[in-house]
Amino acid sequence: MAAIFEHLLDSHTSRQWRGLLSALADEFEAQIGRTELRQLMHRVGSRFADARPLPSCNSTAELAEALNAQWRDADWGFVELTDERDHLSIVHYCAPLPAFGESALAWTPAFLEGAYQQWLAALGAQGLAVRQAGEFGDDTAIEFRLARTVL
Template sequence: MQDEHTAPLLDYYTRHQTSVQWRGFLSALAEEFETQLDTSQLRTLMARIGVRFAARYPATGCTTLDDLASFLNGIWSELDWGFVRVVERDDYLSIEHSCAPLAAFGERAAPWASAFLEGAYQHWLRELGAGSLALQEHPSANAHAYEFRLS
């Protein structure tokens, strides 16, 4: 949860996390994507990109949720892509990803950019035996986090 003191800090971090050299490019790329594809198609494309990304980082050796969280945080930390909390709930597994630099695509990309993370997490979870269980994005109470639920 954000309070009145941390929200401005996170807003600042989100705006400045991506290198200046990439902001204009990613914004223009997002605009072009949106002229060619609808939101559903963009989510599918970003999820496929997420799967390709995740395939480069095999999740071998993860036997517990703590192992999975350490593995994921190791990848994201190395790439300066924020951090993850993995929490087992009564009827689902929650993956909350904070401070991902997806805002660099611009505000209009918010409905589809997060599908990159969804695709990556779905790949890793299937690799670890989740089978046909579906991972879906769930609205997060935190403006700087994405929540995905496996159920």
């Protein structure tokens, strides 16, 4: 299955951007530590979401629909939401993060984390934080969780 996803992600990342994104990521890593890169990408994701506000949502299903409309418009994959006992599970599929290169997968998911944080905070999720809960997998899935922040 991983080969199919890899092919789809590769074919959806424009060739004109591949070299630039990879070189950009390499230079970022040479100049900035991974913690700072995660912070930078989180801020970039927040700006992305701030420029694309979501409509009011009255259910998890409506929220998923609104989020998927944003990702579909940007050709950035899709999301599945699941209400768990102590958190909201946010599983994002098919984000073109590998376009930055394999090593950048340590910090590029913070873009999604920042976007989800911004959107959910704007919808009223105050006192809750979105945190990455897994690595970018062979199935292109990466999980985030919205949960109460620990003081």
